[in-house]
Every structure is written in C-alpha cells, then in structure tokens.
Amino acid sequence: MLFRRIVLCALLVGALAGLLVSAVQHWQAIPLIASAEVFEGAAESTEEAAALVTSAHEHDHDHAGGDTHAHDAETWAPDEGTERHVWTAVANILTAIGFGLVLVAAITTWEHLRGRPLASAGTGLAWGAAGWLCVFGLPTLGLPPELPGSVAAPLGDRQAWWLLAAASGAAGLALLAFVRGPLRLAGLAVLVLPFAVGAPHLAGGPFAGYDLEIARQMEALAGPFALATTIATAVQWLALGGLSGWAVGKWVRPALTDWTTTP
Amino acid sequence: MQQQATLHIARPKSALLAIAMPVLTAALLGAVIVYGVGFSPIAAAHNAAHDARHVNVFPCH
16 A cells, blocks of 8 residues: 555656656757767777777777767667657656655655654655755766766776765765764765775776867867756756655655554 | 664654565665666667766766
C-alpha cells in the first residue's frame, strides 16, 4: 500500500518535473549541445587525442564528414529533429521519476520518524535543494559539465567518481542535518572525501586534440553550457522537491498514519 | 543512510522497520532507473539518452 502510493507520487512528480526541465533545456542547453556537435569528431578518440595533442589536425579529414558522433555507426540512434527531442524528453522524465522515487521515499521516512506532519511544498524545496547539491553541485565541482566533443578521463573512472561524490554528498548532508553531537562534524569530512580522492582528469584539458581555433570556439561554449545546466538542473530539483513534499503530504501521509496510530 | 542517521532521534527502531521495506524498495527502484538512463553502457540506451545525459551532467562518452 505504502509502496504503491510512493511509486504513484513519484510517477506524477517525475512526469511533471521532467516535462518542465525538457522545456527549459530546449531553449538553453540543447542549442549549445547542437553547436558543440558541429566540432565533435574534429579530433580523434579520447585516448589518442590525449596522446596526439600536437598532431591531431592531421586527422581532421577522417571525421570531418557527417560522423558527428564517435560511436559505432551500426548501433541505433534517434533521427535528428523530433525523434531525438522526444527521446531526450523521455530520458528526462525517466531520470526525474528515478530521482522522484528516492526523494519521495526520503521525505516519507523523514516525516514518519519525526512523527508529525512535516512534508509540504516548502520543506520539499529544501529536500530538492539538497538533492541538487548531491547530484549536481558536488559532482560538478570535480567534473565540470561536459559538452559533446570535449575529451576527458576514461568514462568508468568519471562515473565512479561521480557516484562517490553524490553518495558522499547525501551521507555528509544527512550527518550534518540529522545527527546531534560530535559525530555531526564527521559529515564535513564525508563531504570533502571525494575531493581528497580527486576527480579524474586528463592533463591536456577538455579540448586537447583540437585545432587551436576550434578549441577556442568550444571553450567559448563551455561557460554558457555550465550556466545553462546549472539553471536547468536547479529548476528540475526545485520542482522535484516542491512537488514531492506536496505529494507526500497529500497522498502518502494517509497511508503513514495507519502505521503511526497503531505502533 | 538517511534512515540510519535519523533512527535515534524520535522513534524506536520498530517505527523504521514498519516502513523500511516499501521505502527502501522505492529508493532502490529509483536508483536503478537513474542508472539505466544515465550510466548504462548499452549503446542504444546511451544514444537515446545522450542529450539528457549531457544536460544532467552525468559523465558521457
């Protein structure tokens, strides 16, 4: 019963937040991705680009044609235009539903353990801000937003560090927010941990391996892209948090009181 | 970890156990969905979610 309510709330919250963020991205971040893709493929693959910084321009002609992606041409990819936008929106909505499930579950647990009606759109915003810090704020401090075509450390290393940063953020914030006494300060240590480990980076920077002129143009896109992703993810998480808090108060709370009145 | 941290503040352990299964299952399901969209190495999943991965700042490529 409780599980079903949490899932239904997360589906609603995720669909709304995912559609909202898709609209926001459509006029700010997506055009920047399209601009960067013009340059993507002007350099060789990641490892070679790092090794061949100086000679990369010799390979320009190999990829200068229609192959804007460094991926296997055999695998399926959405067509340009509407199909691609639809898949992006679907992915956004699924992501928002996934984050919504975690958020609704966390707010439900919080209200249940405190034993009084706390979930609301207002407190949800604080949860959303915390979520944004965990999956955008902290990971981005170590791994700046990547435009298509930018080169970076091996994918597995970056994914592992991203997960470490997000998990440390969640654990550190939870310690700071919910624990009394000296153990609370351990939260600060947990927050700093991923940065003590250090995010994986390549020596040459994100546009190593590109022609100097192309690198300069791509660098000019990086700043606006970082700003666009910051705004889009903040909108997404505030919407997720506010809607989750509201939904828990409206639909999950009735299922919770069953538990709390009969301990 | 959230549950662990809040455990000793308001209620006895039984209160958490009463909702632990649905809450943990929901959170795990959420994590699996986010992994599938943002981190899955399957090429078709990557291509479909490519722009969303970049904008959500998941490591890509």
